[in-house]
Amino acid sequence: MSTTNVIGSPLKRREDYRFLTGTGTYTDDVKLDRQTYAVFVRSPHAHAKINRIDTSKAKQAPGVIAVFTGEDTANAKINGLPCGWLITDVNGQPMKEPAHPVLAQGKVRYVGDHVAVVIAETYFQAKDAAELVEVDYETLPAVVDVAEAHKPGAPALHDMAPDNTCYVWAIGDKGAVDKAFASAHHVTKLEFLNNRLVPNAIEPRAAIASYNRADEGYTLYVSNQNPHVERLLMTAFVLGLPEHKVRVIAPDVGGGFGSKIYLYAEDVVVTWASKQVNRPVKWTSDRSEAFMSDAHGRDHVTVAELAMDKDGKFLAMRVNTTAAMGAYLSTFASCIPTILYATLLAGQYTTPLIYCEVKAVFTNTAPVDAYRGAGRPEAISVGQPPGTGTQS
Amino acid sequence: MSLKISMTVNGKSVSGDIEPRTLLVDFIRDTLRLTGTHVGCDTAQCGACTIHMGGKAVKSCNILAMQASGAEIVTIEGIAKSDGTLHPMQEAFRDNHGLQCGFCTPGMVMSAIDLARNNASLTEETIRAGLDGNLCRCTGYHNIVKAVQAGAQAMK
Numbered sequence: 291m292s293t294t295n296v297i298g299s300p301l302k303r304r305e306d307y308r309f310l311t312g313t314g315t316y317t318d319d320v321k322l323d324r325q326t327y328a329v330f331v332r333s334p335h336a337h338a339k340i341n342r343i344d345t346s347k348a349k350q351a352p353g354v355i356a357v358f359t360g361e362d363t364a365n366a367k368i369n370g371l372p373c374g375w376l377i378t379d380v381n382g383q384p385m386k387e388p389a390h391p392v393l394a395q396g397k398v399r400y401v402g403d404h405v406a407v408v409i410a411e412t413y414f415q416a417k418d419a420a421e422l423v424e425v426d427y428e429t430l431p432a433v434v435d436v437a438e439a440h441k442p443g444a445p446a447l448h449d450m451a452p453d454n455t456c457y458v459w460a461i462g463d464k465g466a467v468d469k470a471f472a473s474a475h476h477v478t479k480l481e482f483l484n485n486r487l488v489p490n491a492i493e494p495r496a497a498i499a500s501y502n503r504a505d506e507g508y509t510l511y512v513s514n515q516n517p518h519v520e521r522l523l524m525t526a527f528v529l530g531l532p533e534h535k536v537r538v539i540a541p542d543v544g545g546g547f548g549s550k551i552y553l554y555a556e557d558v559v560v561t562w563a564s565k566q567v568n569r570p571v572k573w574t575s576d577r578s579e580a581f582m583s584d585a586h587g588r589d590h591v592t593v594a595e596l597a598m599d600k601d602g603k604f605l606a607m608r609v610n611t612t613a614a615m616g617a618y619l620s621t622f623a624s625c626i627p628t629i630l631y632a633t634l635l636a637g638q639y640t641t642p643l644i645y646c647e648v649k650a651v652f653t654n655t656a657p658v659d660a661y662r663g664a665g666r667p668e669a670i671s672v673g674q675p676p677g678t679g680t681q682s
Numbered sequence: 683m684s685l686k687i688s689m690t691v692n693g694k695s696v697s698g699d700i701e702p703r704t705l706l707v708d709f710i711r712d713t714l715r716l717t718g719t720h721v722g723c724d725t726a727q728c729g730a731c732t733i734h735m736g737g738k739a740v741k742s743c744n745i746l747a748m749q750a751s752g753a754e755i756v757t758i759e760g761i762a763k764s765d766g767t768l769h770p771m772q773e774a775f776r777d778n779h780g781l782q783c784g785f786c787t788p789g790m791v792m793s794a795i796d797l798a799r800n801n802a803s804l805t806e807e808t809i810r811a812g813l814d815g816n817l818c819r820c821t822g823y824h825n826i827v828k829a830v831q832a833g834a835q836a837m838k
Contacts, residue, residue, distance in 0.1 A: 302776060309784025310772040312718015312758035316785060319717035414701060492722045492730060492819040493785040544720070544785025545819045577723040 305542075314542040317496035317513040322570040325498065326355055328560055329416040330573070331406040331423045332582060333398035336432035336654040337445065340396055340405070340425060348408055348422040353415030355567050357423065358559070359406045360393040368392055368562060371553055372527040373619035374519070377457050377628055377650075385457035385650070388448035390618035392528070392555040392562075398427070399447050399617035400654050402582025404555050409567055432654035436486075436614040437591045439651035447617060447652045454652045456615050456624070461632045462645035470606035470643050474597035484668050486589035486614065489661050493544020494580045495554065499561040500570035508536045510561050515546040523553045523621065529562060536561070548660035549584045552621035556583070587661025589614035589653075590627060594672045606643035609635055609672060613650050616657035623659045624650065630665030637673040687751045691716070692760030700747050706740075707731045709747035710757060718758040718788045722817070729816030732789035733757050739796035741815070758788035761795070770836035771795050771829075780829030782820035790816050790826060798834035806831070 308314045345357040370389040377385045389395070394405045406423050410416035431445040438444055439454040446452045471477060497512040508531070514520050517538040524538075525531040543550060560571040575583065590613045597605040613627035632646035688697035691714060698713040710719050710733065719742060722730035726744035733742045734756040761769045768776065771794050781787040790813065797812040798804065804812070809830045810823070818826060 300777070300779070303779070305784065306776045306781060307768075309781055309787050310758075310768060310775055310791065311762050311766075312716065312788050314718070314784050316717075316720070318721070319711075321712075321715070414703065490819060491785075492728060492783070492817060493720070494722070542785075543783065544722075545783045547819070574721075577725060577728075 316493055316542045316544055317498060317511050318574045320498050320511045320541065322498060322500055325570040325572050326409050326411060326567060327413040327416045328407050328409050328563065328571050328573040329413070329420040330404050330556065330579070331408065331420050331425065332579070333394070333401060333403040333405055333427075335398060335427055335429050336401050336434060337430040337447070338398050338427040339430060340394060340398065341428055342426040343406060344424040345406065347424070348419040351410075351415065351419035351422055353411035354408060354419045355411065355569070356409045356563065357406060357419070358393065358563060358566070360391055360395045363391065363393045363559070363562070364395060366562065367530070368558065369528045369530070371555060371558070371618070371621070372523055373624055374523065374621050375625040377459050377624045379457045380460050385624055386448070386451040386455070387619055388450050392558045400656055402579070402656055403617065404559070404583070407559050407563065409563055409571055434653050434655050436589050436612055436651060436653060439614070439653045440612070440649060447654060451652060456619065456650040456652060458647065458649050459628045460645070460647040463643065464645045467606045467608050467643045467645035471595065471597045471608060474605055475600040476598045476602070477595055478598070479593065479595045481593045482591075484588045484590040484592065484671055486655070486658065487587050487661065488581050489547045489549035489584055489587055490580065491545035491547060491549060494575035494577060495550065495556070495584065496572075496574040497557045497560045498570060498572040499564040501565040501568065503568065506535060508561050508564065509539065510536065510557065511539045511541060512557050513543050513546075514538070514540045514550050515543060516551045519551070519621075520553050520557065524558055524561065528553070528558050547662045548587065548664060552585055552659055554583070582656060585620040585657050585659035586616065586655070587658065588668060589655075589658050590668055592672055604639055604641045606645075607635060607641050609644070609646040611646070611648045613648055614653045614655060614658050615650050616653060616655045618657050620657035620659035623657060626660050626665040627668065631669045634666045634669040635673055637670055639673065685748065687747055689750050689753050689755055691755045692757060702746070702748060704747045705743055706733075706745045706747045706750045707742035710742060710755070716757050716759050720785055720788060722785065727815075727817065728786065728789070729793060730786050730789040732792040732816065734792060734796065739793050758792060761791065769795070771798065771833035774833030774836060775826070775829040778825050778829035778832055780822060780826045782822050786816060786818045790818065794830045794833060795837075797830065798837050801834075804831060804834050
């Protein structure tokens with residue numbers, strides 16, 4: 291019997307033929323009969339109170355089928371987007387999880403926050419009408435710097451977190467670590483920033499939902515890395531629907547790097563709206579929207595200390611990180627700078643004792659969540675900061 | 683206001699009624715339903731919408747459909763042979779794993795064919811410079827360069 295050694299042999303991928311010939315199906319390629327187009331009205335302010343929204347002109351614009359605001363989604367009893375990971379604070383209390391509405395409820399908290407949605411016969415009509423939605427904003431002081439958010443006097447984003455602190459979380463034996471530092475021969479201390487970034491998948495997010503009155507079922511095509519969790523969170527926590535009544539289809543996905551794992555407001559709104567207008571509703575993000583509304587990555591400030599003996603052997607590591615959550619908690623935001631971060635700080639180095647404390651703060655910025663490695667690259671950059679190279 | 687435009691796409695005469703502000707990429711995708719040409723950035727930076735117009739690689743998100751009236755257009759769907767045999771550049775991308783998620787791929791292939799046609803010899807440096815306007819966010823540039831080198835060779 292002859293065998294082929296597959297190790298080291300190139301394999302042709304099943305999906306390449308369709309991608310190379312332009313016959314793949316990404317979400318925006320899906321076109322359903324009688325589909326309508328959704329365009330979101332987004333906040334131009336980092337922090338503002340909404341005094342009034344006037345949709346009357348937009349509703350009268352050519353081709354417009356419906357305009358919905360936060361008042362409509364509240365009347366429909368649509369819940370906020372949930373965070374899927376509970377972190378317990380060092381004081382034993384659960385983390386602060388402020389409401390994350392699918393359309394703003396009286397206040398916007400970052401540039402790009404979703405305020406209203408316009409649904410029209412054509413994309414151009416929806417886009418034109420979105421510009422006719424008049425929003426009376428009363429701007430508020432904003433805090434965008436992760437290092438400033440928890441300081442006294444910083445403007446508070448949420449009533450439930452007046453110091454903008456979502457949680458303070460810690461891991462390790464602080465007493466033993468402090469003792470090791472006290473008797474160390476040498477201590478190195480570094481302060482650094484792990485800057486915020488935008489994941490920027492090459493395919494912008496997109497969603498197209500339809501509703502079938504005959505079986506009361508929904509179908510959502512969405513550019514998503516995690517369709518099962520998307521369905522679970524959307525049905526059980528946000529829309530209050532039986533899970534089997536919503537089918538979520540993730541067709542070909544043009545990259546995500548984490549940013550398409552989450553349940554987003556746009557996905558919920560188009561799904562709900564497809565029943566309201568009784569026609570398929572499609573939304574495709576443009577690149578500017580992606581910068582504003584996709585979950586971002588990183589955004590930490592860290593003070594890290596390393597205690598060594600006289601031979602340079604590691605005795606202990608002490609790390610204090612402040613991590614931005616953005617304006618609201620994205621689906622897995624809370625676990626990224628904690629469980630997925632602090633547990634990998636030692637990297638490949640033998641480090642007998644580690645204590646890490648993480649303060650998660652709200653800032654007037656797009657929500658922050660997992661990006662390429664999800665907390666672990668942030669940890670590695672602490673243990674081996676850029677520029678330090680390999681120590682000999 | 684709606685305008686009637688006509689052009690040749692992948693060897694076939696096509697026409698459609700469009701709003702004057704319709705971009706060529708939207709005419710190709712929405713009117714003709716040739717969805718292999720993608721919109722990644724809508725600002726002429728990513729190159730996912732690259733097509734051939736009059737034999738030259740053009741970013742179809744940065745040109746109005748009206749401007750292509752009467753033009754000869756080739757999209758990614760018009761590159762392989764009618765029996766489905768891949769173009770040498772497509773084959774080279776497949777052989778060299780020059781794609782991952784596939785979203786930038788049609789634009790990469792269209793740019794690469796243009797590059798190969800207009801350069802007698804391509805080096806890694808000239809390929810990287812020539813693909814400056816095509817972004818791959820899966821960061822597969824290394825294999826893309828290898829694929830373009832192999833594809834250009836096979837096209838000779």
